[in-house]
Amino acid sequence: MRFFNRITLQTPESVELEFTLAGIGNRAFALLLDYIVLFLTLFLFWITWIAFSIQLVEAFKNIEKLGIWLFAIAFLLNFLIYVGYFVFFEVFWQGQTPGKRYAKIRVIRDDGRRVGIQQATLRALLRSIDDTLFIGAFLIILGKREKRLGDMVAGTLVIQEEYLVATINFPISEQAKQLSKELPQMANISNLLPDDFAMIREYLQRRSAMTANASADLSLQIARQVRNVIELENLPEGLTADLFLEAVYLAYQQQSSTY
Template identity: 30%
Template sequence: MIWRRKNKRAKDRPSPDELVPPEGVTLMLPIAGVGVRLAAQITDILLTGIGAACLVILLSVLNLTDPQSMVAIASLLFFLIRVPYYIAAELAWNGQTLGKRMMKIKVVSHDGGPLTAHALVLRNLMKEAEIFLPGTLLLTLDAASPVASLTSLFWVMLCLAIPLMNRYRRRLGDLMAGTHVIHLPVPVLLSDLAGEKQRVNVDRRKFIFLSHQLDHYGAFELQTLETLLRGQSTPPSAGAAQQREATIEAIVEKIRNKIGYADPVPREDRLSFLKTFYKAQREHLEQRQLFGDRREDKHYAKSSEEA
């Protein structure tokens, strides 16, 4: 009984890749793994380290420092560059540093709400306590103080293990700030509907539209028609097939009446009629745009005459 209850709870849990914003529409945003986050972190460390090294070289060229204090000055400069860099970059780029931008990841609010400045500042300040301060102690302490070295090593290992122990790969700073890191969704452009091959027989009649017939519609109506045609690729349910057929018939008749297309369109050629009209309308609008005449919608001509 207990085993069944545990399985039911695990099954009911949402996927870690699901993010529900306040609007209630579930977004599928893959959680960024430890490897890609480590790569982004190394990139940011290299960038800030190069900046600190350049300042150290400049100070040595100007004879403003001596070799004995070079390491201490370099560590201080690295700290002074690193802390503002992480905070300012994520504030400016909405949860991304240069390393995160290169790795295509970003910080988001764990509850799906807006990403606040408080959360970004807190998670980056915690990074100092999680990684950089113990790491600096490991590099600077020697064998004479093994207890401090082992304590720092244990703390670093614990902080590195925390992301591996939760589903959202959240480090300690993320847990305190209420954030986690995701992969940016890859935008996929749909294929050009005008360039797709018509799935009609070659012996079907061809529809020809004249220029004055294509002047009745603009880009808005063209986009609406494209949305309708893209929906035809999905098979309808049993009850929706008749509704879809009635919609197509109504649109065909409305276009025929609007543009003055006298010939009737057979039932089997209605979809071909709409696709041919879409392609011709698109080419017509693109040609007019080349000459500086941009037609937004079907009311464009009327508003131009009134002006």
Template identity: 35%
Template sequence: MRLDTVRRLATPEGCVIDLRLAGPVVRARAWLIDFLIRFAVWLLLVILAVRLGDFGAGLLLLGAFVLEWFYPVVFEVWFRGQTPGKRACGLAVVHDDGRPVGSNAAFIRNTLRAVDFLPLLYATGFVCSLLNADGKRLGDLAAGTLVVYVESGRRPAVVSSVDVGSEPPLFALSREEQLVLIEFSQRAPLLTPERAAELAAAAGPLLGGVDGSAAELRLRRIGNFLLGRPTA
């Protein structure tokens, strides 16, 4: 069973890309930001509608319709899969194969928000996201889309697996255990420090009593040793 949310895809060109799937909590935070933005615009429309009489009432209804149904579609199609809320949370909507989301997929996933919202506060969408490995709500399943983390342009400073040195394991390891440690040593720099430390804690006796970032570094050094790299 996978212990992280990275989905590895192979493109037709022979490239391998990693997509880090977003969970329900960060997606809810992005939705809340977008809701507050829409609510602020709606309040401005109410103030304007009061001054315009009957014409203002029609304008208010039209504005509410556009905000509810076209706000997410326009942003996802024209702004690289990111509404303002998703951008603030470092998220984006993409197709299952990593391609930028298109107009048809954006329209389908956002139209089905009405179903995901049932019976209250996206309860159906939340339950659905817990029942599939990619964290998809019904709209994502129908549209073939994923919500993933995107690079912010400022990457945290990490030390590559080559630079941390190497050391032998405390005891003999099976082939499967060796493969797991090698993969962890290669992927740890791509994880958040908290997630890397959480995964490292699963190694138990192999850590020799250390924890946190020290445990992560020890596993990466063991992975380097298994790859035949010289000791520090």
């Protein structure tokens, strides 16, 4: 069993990112918290459904096998709530459920990007198999990338949430410094995940070693992606992709240091 196992991923932009895998302890703790929330949710559902079913059966006593159909529908809804809980939170909470958020871990795709509905659904559907006889736990402990069956099929990893605040060891323009102060009012910087920040940092650190054409192409590609993430509509005229990324880097640093 390996504690604090680190892994390096290469993004589609050819930027290398390093993460610490969550480990069996953090994942088990997060799952326990999620199951407590799920149990309370399903308990309320069944209480409500039973009360509703009793009233419906009494109102329509002439309908044969109504109780059986209501029971079957309840089991279907129970399954949808169980699966939907993990799918909803992992998609809309950027790879986290309430349990994962408390445990400070998160699901990402194998290429370092955030999970989508396809990955979250596959993980949720296979969770019951992973929980059977602790199959998932054994796979996590024995696997190099600490993946359960759902992770293998969905192409995902579970990592520790790391807020990367680092010393700036590359030049930052004055224009970028000024823009970084204005960005929090212009865009949603909190949408940036640590791996988004890491990708920006890696580019800014390595751009001096790139050719002019390679640097220009990569900076534009990353800037477009970041702009969509932070929901920024308009940029000041004459702002280059490099200046924009420098400003986002500083804005994220300043935001993280206040937490």
